[in-house]
Amino acid sequence: MMSEHLKRQAAAMALATLKPGLRLGLGTGSTARHFVDLLGKQVADGFDCICVPTSEATAEQARSLNIPLSDLDTLDRLDVTIDGADEIDPQLNLIKGAGGALLREKIVAAASDVMIVIADSSKLVETLGRFPLPIEVNRFGLGATRHAIAAVMVRHGAESGLRLRETAPGLPYVTDGGHLIIDAFFGRISQPEALSRDLLDIAGVVQHGLFLKMCKMAYVATPDGVRTLA
Numbered sequence: 654m655m656s657e658h659l660k661r662q663a664a665a666m667a668l669a670t671l672k673p674g675l676r677l678g679l680g681t682g683s684t685a686r687h688f689v690d691l692l693g694k695q696v697a698d699g700f701d702c703i704c705v706p707t708s709e710a711t712a713e714q715a716r717s718l719n720i721p722l723s724d725l726d727t728l729d730r731l732d733v734t735i736d737g738a739d740e741i742d743p744q745l746n747l748i749k750g751a752g753g754a755l756l757r758e759k760i761v762a763a764a765s766d767v768m769i770v771i772a773d774s775s776k777l778v779e780t781l782g783r784f785p786l787p788i789e790v791n792r793f794g795l796g797a798t799r800h801a802i803a804a805v806m807v808r809h810g811a812e813s814g815l816r817l818r819e820t821a822p823g824l825p826y827v828t829d830g831g832h833l834i835i836d837a838f839f840g841r842i843s844q845p846e847a848l849s850r851d852l853l854d855i856a857g858v859v860q861h862g863l864f865l866k867m868c869k870m871a872y873v874a875t876p877d878g879v880r881t882l883a
């Protein structure tokens with residue numbers, strides 16, 4: 654499929670820039686999966702690195718490829734994190750979390766000197782918000798947390814509502830951290846910093862998928878080649 658081909662090109666470009674000996678954060682999702690796959694081949698050829706995965710799924714893939722893994726208890730800083738994104742705006746602010754890994758992704762990106770995003774060009778937007786914003790919430794007090802999130806959405810001019818993410822009707826999606834995810838449909842997020850603060854002020858919100866001023870560089874694959882955004 655074309656978009657899989659583009660995702661792999663972006664992943665290959667990111668990998669080509671990495672020097673041996675780095676401490677790497679490994680993202681989650683289909684684009685990050687291409688990166689981990691390519692990294693596995695490079696590790697098999699003797700490339701030296703130590704990696705911290707952002708999800709159990711990525712950890713499992715990395716282990717299957719004999720990629721050396723560690724964690725943020727052993728390593729308190731990482732050099733680079735390579736991850737995908739659901740939306741990328743012109744300032745390289747992101748929406749992430751469609752794959753349900755936003756909490757670990759944000760912790761790993763925050764512990765990294767550089768966050769690099771890999772994506773195909775369908776992820777580029779002028780303004781964040783067309784893609785539903787994932788909000789990770791504690792199970793306790795879900796009704797009250799939903800109510801508080803809905804009030805924030807109204808204040809921020811959301812076009813439509815929110816939905817508890819489910820794996821099947823009536824079966825909530827549970828994150829690696831044991832939390833739930835509410836997908837919030839904004840349409841357009843005109844004040845991402847203020848929205849971030851307002852969401853984090855809600856006691857039941859664990860984290861949200863707005864990654865603001867965290868991404869330093871993006872490799873975005875188009876049918877005409879990979880663009881570097883910085």
Ligand code: 5RP
Pocket residue numbers: 680681682683684685736737738739748749750751752753754755758
């Ligand atoms: C997972 C994520 C992913 O990086 C994001 O959803 C992009 O995924 P994909 O590369 O499959 O489009 O944030 O939580």
